Amino acid sequence: MAAEVGGDSGAPKKGKKKGKARKPRKRPRIDMTPMVDLGFLLLTFFVLTTTMSTPNTMPVVVPPKITEKDEVEPPKIAEGKVITLLVGRGKVYHYTGVEKPELHQTDFSSQGGIRRVLLQRRQEVAARYGNPDEMIVIIKMLDEAQYKDFVDILDEMNIIQQRKYALVDITKEEVGMVEDYKKQMKSS
């Protein structure tokens, strides 16, 4: 770069300064500071707005409705493979088996929450049937639940890569079981 032409600063070179600058070369300098200020303001604005709006979608597949006239029995599955989750507000009640099922309570915490329970159950199923993917999770939502709980439980399925799960309507007996469990907890 030719130093003479460029003139990188308004001040002349320190070393050889020839002649008092009676008439300093007047290069019009535009003060760019306000422009830069505005530029960065806009930049910040756009950076923030773009990162804020990144909605993602979670696919959900629900089993088809079985109407009376279809005369189709819901598929039968071995109870050893199943775990049933009753999802309440921030809480998950779970049980296995059909004969006098025993309800346990847990939550969505990443340590020792529902994830641990499901992974444990997967190991049990693997020990018995040889493949943890044989496990089937039945999800039933309690009326007290919020949408967040619904997303959380589906998310949990995605996290542990549980492919076989079904969203099923809750039965009266199960609601009763949860009520009993809560009463029991309160009294003890």
Next chain:
Amino acid sequence: MSKFKAKKQNIAIDMTPMVDLAFLLITFFMLTVKFRAPEAVEVDLPSSIADTPLPAQDILMISVSGDGRIFFGVDSKHVRLGILEKIKERYGYSFSEEEMHLFSILPEIGVPFEQLKGYLALREDERKAIDKRASIPVDSTNNQLKQWILFARYSNPKLRIVIRADERAPYPVIARVIETLKEQKIHRFNLITTFEARPQKVS
């Protein structure tokens, strides 16, 4: 010292490259940013590890507010007009040119069919006030959401169903929405969530 001071060296930093870069970035962000149409309901989305971005078009969005009110929206003007035609046909309402235009630009609607004409006649702030308490009925006797979906899919069969619900929305309302979808043999749909990092150790 004073000798040198007299020179009063004027330090000027050349800001040109910085400005160039800044404006380059601005241009980039301005072009990539997508302003979303203001939605009728404010929704706090729950987070999940799902990372599939929302498809850009052919969206049928069912919004559920935190207090369980249901709104309906489609992304294309064409489909909205198609829906309005169907409403006219089915319920025998008539809409003026302006009402049709207004309807075609509203991103979301949350009023029952009976109130639609009155709603479209209102001013914007009055409509906003109504949006704060309105909802599309989904009772089993009067399931208008089902009609909305039916009309929309009539205009565009490729529509993808998306549920955008507040994380505090009561589950029974969500269950009603899912039930409504099932009744129309829609068993595959998407939930809109915000991204959350996948937990590390899972095995």
